[in-house]
Structure formats: structure tokens, C-alpha cells
Amino acid sequence: MKTDNQSLLARSMAAVWHPCTQMKRHESLPLVPIARADGVWLTDCDGRRLIDGVSSWWVNLFGHNEPRIKAAISRQMDTLEHVMLAGFTHEPVVALSEALGELTGLGHAFYGSDGASATEIALKMSAHYWRNLGQPEKNRFVYLADSYHGETVGALSVTDVPIFRTAYAPLVRENFAVMSPDPRLAAEGESAADYTTRALADLARVLAAHHGEIAALIVEPLVQGAVGMAMYAPEYLAQARILCDQYDVLLIADEIAVGFGRTGTMFACEQAGIKPDLICLSKGITSGYLPLAVVLCSDAIYQAFYADETAKAFLHSHSYTGNALACAAALATLQIFRDDDVIVQNRDKAQTMSRIFSPLAEHPQIRHWRQRGMIWAFDVIDAPPDFAQKFFQNALNAGVLLRPVGNTVYFMPPYIIDVAQTQMLCAAALQALERSINPPRP
Numbered sequence: 001m002k003t004d005n006q007s008l009l010a011r012s013m014a015a016v017w018h019p020c021t022q023m024k025r026h027e028s029l030p031l032v033p034i035a036r037a038d039g040v041w042l043t044d045c046d047g048r049r050l051i052d053g054v055s056s057w058w059v060n061l062f063g064h065n066e067p068r069i070k071a072a073i074s075r076q077m078d079t080l081e082h083v084m085l086a087g088f089t090h091e092p093v094v095a096l097s098e099a100l101g102e103l104t105g106l107g108h109a110f111y112g113s114d115g116a117s118a119t120e121i122a123l124k125m126s127a128h129y130w131r132n133l134g135q136p137e138k139n140r141f142v143y144l145a146d147s148y149h150g151e152t153v154g155a156l157s158v159t160d161v162p163i164f165r166t167a168y169a170p171l172v173r174e175n176f177a178v179m180s181p182d183p184r185l186a187a188e189g190e191s192a193a194d195y196t197t198r199a200l201a202d203l204a205r206v207l208a209a210h211h212g213e214i215a216a217l218i219v220e221p222l223v224q225g226a227v228g229m230a231m232y233a234p235e236y237l238a239q240a241r242i243l244c245d246q247y248d249v250l251l252i253a254d255e256i257a258v259g260f261g262r263t264g265t266m267f268a269c270e271q272a273g274i275k276p277d278l279i280c281l282s283k284g285i286t287s288g289y290l291p292l293a294v295v296l297c298s299d300a301i302y303q304a305f306y307a308d309e310t311a312k313a314f315l316h317s318h319s320y321t322g323n324a325l326a327c328a329a330a331l332a333t334l335q336i337f338r339d340d341d342v343i344v345q346n347r348d349k350a351q352t353m354s355r356i357f358s359p360l361a362e363h364p365q366i367r368h369w370r371q372r373g374m375i376w377a378f379d380v381i382d383a384p385p386d387f388a389q390k391f392f393q394n395a396l397n398a399g400v401l402l403r404p405v406g407n408t409v410y411f412m413p414p415y416i417i418d419v420a421q422t423q424m425l426c427a428a429a430l431q432a433l434e435r436s437i438n439p440p441r442p
Contacts, residue, residue, distance in 0.1 A: 005045040008033040029389070032396065037064030040417050042401060051400040053413050053425050058225070058257050059288030062336055063416040069289050072332035076325050085111065085322040092327035097294075099334050103266060105275050106296035110314070111322040115256035116150030118280035118293035119218075123154050124316055125297060126216040126250045126278060132304040132312050140173075142206055142217040142249070145180040148226030149218060149254050158218050161226050176210060178203045182230035184368050184379070192233065200239050211247035216277070218252040221268035222372060225257045228408030229377035231370045237272035250277040250301075256293070260284035260333070261343055261415065264350070264373030277301060287333045292326035346374055346415055356422045357411075360429060365437060376411040380437065383407035390436040398428035409433070 009031050017023065018031070035045045040063055042050045052060065062069070080090055097109040110125070112118050123141060130138035143149070143158035150156070156165050157173045165172060179185075179202040186195035207214065221237055224230040244251045253276035258268045262284070265271055269279070278301065282293035305314050320326075336342065354361075354371055361369040366378040380387060388404040395402040402409060411425065 005033045008045055029393065032401075039063040039065065040414050040421055049399065050396065051413070051417075051421055051425055051428070053395075053400050053402045053411055053429075055284075055412050055414050056288055057283075058262070058412050059283045059286075060414050061260060061284045061287040061333065063414045064288075066287060066289075066336075068336060069287055069329050069332045072328045073289065073325055076328035080324045082320065082323050082325065084319075086317060090322075090324050090327075092324045092331060093322040096327045096330050096334075099331065100281070100294065100296055103334075104279055104296050106279055107299055108302045109294045109296050110316075112282075112293040112295070112318050113291045113320055114150075114293050115254075115280070115282040116152040116155045117318060118256060118282050118295050119150045119155040119158070119254065120152055121293075121295045121316060122218070122252045122254075122278045122280050123158070123216070125295065125301065125314060126252060128314060129250070129301050129304050130215050132307070137213050138215045140210070140213050140215060141175040142178055142203070142214055143175060144219055144224065145177050146182065146224055146227035146230065147180070147218075147220055148224070149220070164226075176206050176214065178206050180224060180227070180230060181232035181236040182224060182227065183232060184230065193235075196233050196236050200236060200243070203240060204243055207243055207247040207249060211249055214247075214249050216250035216252050217244055218254055220254050221258055222263050222271060223258050223268070223375060226405060228379065228405045229370070229375060229410045231372045231375075231377070234272035237269065237274055241272070241274040241276075244277075252276060252278045252280065254280045256280050256282045261337070261346055262373055262375055262412070264343075264347060266337070266343060285333065286326055286329035287336075289329040290323070290326040291320075292323065292330055342415060349415070349417075350374055352419065353417075353422050356419070357426050360426060360433075363430070363433065365433070374412065374415060377408055378410075380407045380409065380433070383437065387436055391432050394432035394435045395428055398431045400425055400428040400432075402429060402432065 012031055013026060033045050034042050036043050040051050042052050076092060083090060100109055101107045110121055112121055127139040141158050143160065145160050147160050149158045151164050153171050156168055157175050159165055160177055179199040181196055181199040183192035183195050186192060217240060222232060222234065241251055253269050255267050259281050269276055278295055278297045280295050286292050305312055350373060357376060360378060365381050367381055368379045370377050387407055391404050391409060
């Protein structure tokens, strides 16, 4: 049954509260009604097509309507769609946990439904770990300035984005923020390496002063997403691991956005040659087909909960923990990585895409052009206050979905994007940039 755009928009405004949105704004800037999707393309109810340049909030790895993932979900539906994981188990969740353990070097996967729930699991698990070891005072956390780890109350306590956090400040426990390793923040004349050293010194200072009350350091490895794709050196991660070991603090790697190949390796921590104590995964784990999140931990953490006393158990749960359909989608995703040699193919593709993006990199009104793996970003000089909204709308008019963060424009397309589609993405971004900073006269 065909639905026209206006009818769907009216119904959505009347019935749906959209996320991360001031709903009144949609009185003048209508929602974008999507009827179907295929590959990199989103299609609205009137047949207009858009290139999904941000992978639908960073989740879609292999394109919409991917037949292998659809088939895996369909096969699983014939046997088991879901069963509670408390007291029960099933083949997809066991197989996925084994596969993720092999990939990460960590074990005993604990499942949730989304990125924020993974953060909550990791924070609670790390504090409870110290409690079980007889150190309940170690229950606070260190996080990077400008970091984002989700919007539930626990996750907000380690998130440093005012627009998300300010309204809920009375609900949020204070933790320790340390300097971001983002080299864009270096002082004039200061090298990126020197700035990294200074950021590490700040981390060392906080750990030295407060390690007796700190359960864990949580980081977004290599790329801080919500602050505008801040890309920092692997050396920071490597030294942070050493400092955590020195001060007896756990390291939580939030790979929710950057895992599954986004930074050029399966997981970003690989580029620093480290293994965290806990790793949070979501978004691309199912290629965007079904909600799923997971936290994997070291054997030492798991063993601290393995006891006769119920109070020492990790008493945390979600109704759809380890959903069989979502696990089937995740297993199909991992199979595609193997069958298509995705990590290697992406390295070659990223080089080609960077060449195509060169007109943007050379544009006189941008700075800090940067790329890591399959993520590209740039900052716009002297962007107007409403730049993000203008660019978003102008990009839609040019046939692409791009959603800036402040004055930062980024590309995070599905891995299947081809040369012609990349050229269209670049041309549309250039057009949107010009129209957003130099609007045409009426």
C-alpha cells in the first residue's frame, strides 16, 4: 500500500516523538519520510532517492536490503525468534559469543539492546568487580573531555556533551574528566605529538591523585564521534593502557561507533596494540538490521563474580538480552567480513575515496581535513550559527543524507559504496557547503 509523503508526515508529527529533536522545528523543516531502502540508497514515498552518507547513524555496514543478512534472519525465524536468556541459552547467542571472544581476546559476552545499555553494563560491571574484590570505594570513572557514551543516566556521567547532559545534571553523578587527546586542541605552535604527551600527563595526574576511588577509564578509541569526529593518535591509547595497569584501574573501550572496521581495523584498539579489560559493541554488530549490544570482559573480571553468593552475581538484565534473531544478523555480519575480506577491501576503497574527496580537502573554507579508515571529516571555517541545519537541508536537496555535528561535516557511508556514488557524495557535499556558507541571493 503506497503512502504519500504528506500523510505520513502528518501522522508522524501527531503520534511519534522523534529522538534528539526539537519537535517544533519540524513545523518549518519537515521530517524526511522514507518508504524503502536498497544498498546505499534511501527512497522516500514520492520516489526521491538519497545516498545514506552516514550509514543511518553509523549502523549500516553493508547497505540496506542485504540479502545474506535477510536470509539469516529469515532462517532463524523458522526455529526460534527469542527466549529469555536467564536460565536458558541457544545456538546463535553461543556461536556469536564464541566468535566475538575470538576476535577481541575477551570472553563471557553480556548482552543488551543498544549502545547506551552497553555503557551502563560496563560501568556497573567494573564498579561491582571492585566491590567483589573488597574495594567498594573504587566506584567512580575517568572519561575524556568532549566524550560521548550514551544518554541514559549512568552513561551521561561519562559523557561530556552539554546539549545532552545539562538538562539532566541533577540526576548525574560527577566523575573525572581529563583532557581530550584531540590534536585540534593543540596550542599554537604545539605539535600533535607534544599535545598527546600533555593529554597523557593530565590523565596520569588524575589517576595518581584519585586511583583509590576510580573503577575504570572509559574511552572512545581513536575517534571521539559526537564532538565532531575528533581523531587522535594510537599512542594515546597505548600509554593509557600502561597508566591503567600502573594505577590498578580498568580500561573500558567503547567501540560502539568505531568497531567492526570503521577505523580501518576490525576494532580500533588493534591499532594501539592493546587489549582493554572491557569492550562495548553495538551499532554495526548487526549491520543495522536489529538492535543488539554486547560487553565482553577479561577472565579476571568474570571470575570475580563467580561465587556462591547471589550478591556477587551481576544482577543486570534486559528483556531481549541475546535475542536470537539479532544474534543471527550479527553472525551473518561477521560471515560477510570473512567472505568479502572486508578489512582489506576497505583499505583500498578508502584510498580511492580520499582521492575523490580531494576537492573538499582543498576547499579554502575548511580546515582539519582528516580520515581514519572509512570515516572522513572536516571543519568549516567561520560557519554561521545555523550551519548544521542549513547544510543538512542543502545536502538533502542535492540527494544525500549528511548530518553535520556543529561546524563539522563527516562521511561514514556503508562499506559497499562505489566510485560513482562517492563522486555523487562529494559533489553534493561541495554544493551543500557553498550554499550553506554563501547562500544564493533571493
